[in-house]
Amino acid sequence: TIDGAVTLANGVHMPYLGLGVYKTKNGQEVRDAVTYALDAGYRHIDTAAAYYNEEGVGAAIASHPVARKDIFITTKVWNSDQGYDTTIRAFHDSLQRLGTDYLDLYLQHWPVKGKYKETWRAMETLYQEGKVRAIGVSNFLQFQLEDLMGNARVAPMVDQVEFHPFLQQPDLVAFAKANQIQFESWFPLMHGRAFGVEIFTRIAAKHQITIAQLLLRWNLQRGIVIIPKSVRQARIIENAQLFDFVLPQEDMEILNSLDEGARMGPDPANFNF
Numbered sequence: 001t002i003d004g005a006v007t008l009a010n011g012v013h014m015p016y017l018g019l020g021v022y023k024t025k026n027g028q029e030v031r032d033a034v035t036y037a038l039d040a041g042y043r044h045i046d047t048a049a050a051y052y053n054e055e056g057v058g059a060a061i062a063s064h065p066v067a068r069k070d071i072f073i074t075t076k077v078w079n080s081d082q083g084y085d086t087t088i089r090a091f092h093d094s095l096q097r098l099g100t101d102y103l104d105l106y107l108q109h110w111p112v113k114g115k116y117k118e119t120w121r122a123m124e125t126l127y128q129e130g131k132v133r134a135i136g137v138s139n140f141l142q143f144q145l146e147d148l149m150g151n152a153r154v155a156p157m158v159d160q161v162e163f164h165p166f167l168q169q170p171d172l173v174a175f176a177k178a179n180q181i182q183f184e185s186w187f188p189l190m191h192g193r194a195f196g197v198e199i200f201t202r203i204a205a206k207h208q209i210t211i212a213q214l215l216l217r218w219n220l221q222r223g224i225v226i227i228p229k230s231v232r233q234a235r236i237i238e239n240a241q242l243f244d245f246v247l248p249q250e251d252m253e254i255l256n257s258l259d260e261g262a263r264m265g266p267d268p269a270n271f272n273f
């Protein structure tokens, strides 16, 4: 097993390393990727209804010798399903496609204005019924978290957001920490664009690691959950080899100093889908 799990606000353990499957094709491609990951020791898979590959994720898990209870599965309710009844229905559809009778983490994919509180109420119900072990959000900024938490019976346990050296959102990180909301980064490898960046090449070479390992380890040392994506076995293995070295503080600080507030994905304050 690949080491390291964070304890969420409700006591549930969430592995720091997961496999992301955004844009991984349903069927053979996602079945292979999930199988390679489980073989390599990953115990956490991050999918979404909007990725259209939950069946393949479920099939890979069902046919793998690692037990379901030892795998942390996250999926997300898509924007068009936000609202109370529609979220309950979307959740059960996801369970069915994943071939499981419970989820480890259910997230709201984006903060749909005027709807996210109703959606949250449905997620609280699912949580209180024991159908999901933890609930959280994705792409929520501080004002959206505060608004949601103002009415909530259960506070979100996770916020999954875009995060990499060029987009560090220090205020959001601090707010999440102060409120026991675990930070989780998407685009940890900048969706593949990290690989030409000279400063990364230089630091990685110094430690004889790859750029992927450098950025992933930087997240881990900051206490942030990572879900790098690949469909290639060698990269899936490489992205999990993070637990036998430590980045010195000086290199952590170089990466910490690169924040430019540069978003690659949509702005959660102003998206339209």
Ligand code: NAD
Pocket (backbone or CB within 6 Å): 019, 020, 021, 022, 023, 046, 047, 109, 138, 139, 160, 161, 185, 186, 187, 188, 189, 190, 191, 192, 193, 195, 210, 212, 227, 228, 229, 230, 235, 236, 238, 239
């Ligand atoms: P990523 O930052 O993980 O980059 C993945 C890309 O980097 C791969 O497609 C590949 O081209 C390259 N890569 C991966 N490992 C490599 C290696 N070792 N060496 C060289 N190249 C390598 O980007 P992502 O897949 O878009 O994001 C990760 C995961 O985050 C997604 O799969 C998904 O699960 C999640 N995500 C969530 C949201 C959200 O709105 N909640 C949005 C985007 C992504």
